[in-house]
Amino acid sequence: MKSDRKSKVYVHLLFWVLYYILEVYLDFYWSRYQFPDMAWQIRLQNTIVLELGYLLIKMPLAYSLLYVYEKTTIKRFLTYVFCCFIIVTAVLIHRFFTHYIIYPHIYGVTETLDGKQASGFINGLVAFNSFMDLIFMAGLIFGVEITRQKSLLKEQISLLKTEKLDQELSMLKAQINPHFLFNTLNNIYGMALKKADETPDVILQLSKVMRYNIYEATEKYISIDKDVENLKDFLQIQQIRHRDLVIIFNEEMDHPIQEISPLILIQFVENAFKHGVSETLGQSFLHIDLKLNNGVLHYHIENSKEEKPHGNSTKIGLKNIRRQLELLYPKHSLTVESTNDRYIVNLIIDFNDSSRF
Structure with a gap:
């Protein structure tokens, strides 16, 4: 609200300054023909004053009309009546000021009309001239204010859209597989009962993953090297849970501080474990190739699966990921292929594309 008020003050102040300069210029130019014998310095001084x-x-007229237009809750007919009354009053004041003050006291002459002395301050033609002068000004101030309000409304709509997208992304991130935490804790419990030497390492890796998810992943964007580090911690935990799992992770990044939305990469891996690796009865594998070159990310994942997976639960996870990519990187490329024994995912993100919000 305060920013709206400040914006209105600045815009209207600028309008009146520019309008005043325009009117001074036009009247000064007109006075050359009306008072050719008067020195230009005197004419300019008179024009500035009048x-x-x-x-x-004009200013009270303008803001009276704006007030009636914006604030009144009465019927439309009465609104028109009020506006007409305000305009007629302004025309009368304008004529009085012109006829009885400007001509006799500023220019030192009697107001004339077509070379003849004007009989009074109310005359059809001069009243019409005053009316047109005031209406021209009112039209300008209404145009400025309506344009300002539309611009402000556009900014507010854009802000609401951004906030809505941020909220939707936060909700989508919150839907990341919670079973990972429970399953890992169960594994740690079993390892603790056996007094396994790897228990402290698993707890450390889990704490790093949870810290990243709770704190750093709340940022809109983060450097890709941090996201990859979190992915590696996640894989180390999964390697302990699935001892027969073969993991191959190749990475090549020419710009490790390139920003990316947190948790985008790991969701494909989580999906691979939830709907592929964890369901594989025989030898399971997970191959990941990540390449970042000249601002373009190529992300390739292959993982084992059973020939007849249970249900279509994988579609839910992919739907979540696809929606996030649509919001963050509209021009990305994502292909998912399913064969008899594996899932294959290829993701391409061009970070040079400026279309992301």
Whole structure:
């Protein structure tokens, strides 16, 4: 609300300054023909003064009309009546100021109309001229204010869309497989009962993964090397849980500090474990190739699966990932292939694309 008020003050102040300069220029130019014998310095001085007087008439008119237009809750007919009353009052004041103050006291002459002395401050033609002058000003201020409000509304809509997308992304991130934590804790419990030497290492890796998910993953973007490090910690824990699992992880990054949305990469791996590796009865494997070159990420995953997987639960995980990619990287490329014994995922993200919000 405060920013809206400040914006309105700045825009309207700029409008009146520019409008005043325009009116001074036009009246000064007109006075060359109306008062050819008057020195230009005097004409300029008179023009500056009289336009200040006109401004004191036009500004109340403008804001009275804006107030009636924006604030009134009465019927439309009565709104028109109020507006007409305000305009007629302003025209009368404008004519009085012109006829009785400007001409006799500033220019030192009697107001004339077509070379003849004006009989009074109310006359059809001069009143029409005053009316057009005031309406022109009112039209300008209404145009400025409506344009400002539309621009502000556009910014607010854009902000709401961004906030909505951020909330949706937060919800999608929160849907990351919670079974990993419970299963890992169960494994740690079993290892503790056996007094296995790897227990402290697993606890350390789990604490690193949880710290990343709770704190660092809340950022909108993070360097890809941190995301890859979290992925490696996750794989080390899974390697202990699945001792017969063969994991091959190749990485090649020419710009490790390239920013990426947290938890994008790990979700494909979680999906591989949840719907492939964990269901494989025989020898299971997981192959990951990650290459970042000139701002383009190539992410390839292959993992084992049973020939007849149980249900279609994998579609839910992929739907979540696809939605995040649509929001973050609209021009990404994602292909998922399923054969008799494996899943194959290929993801390409061009970080040079500026279309992401």
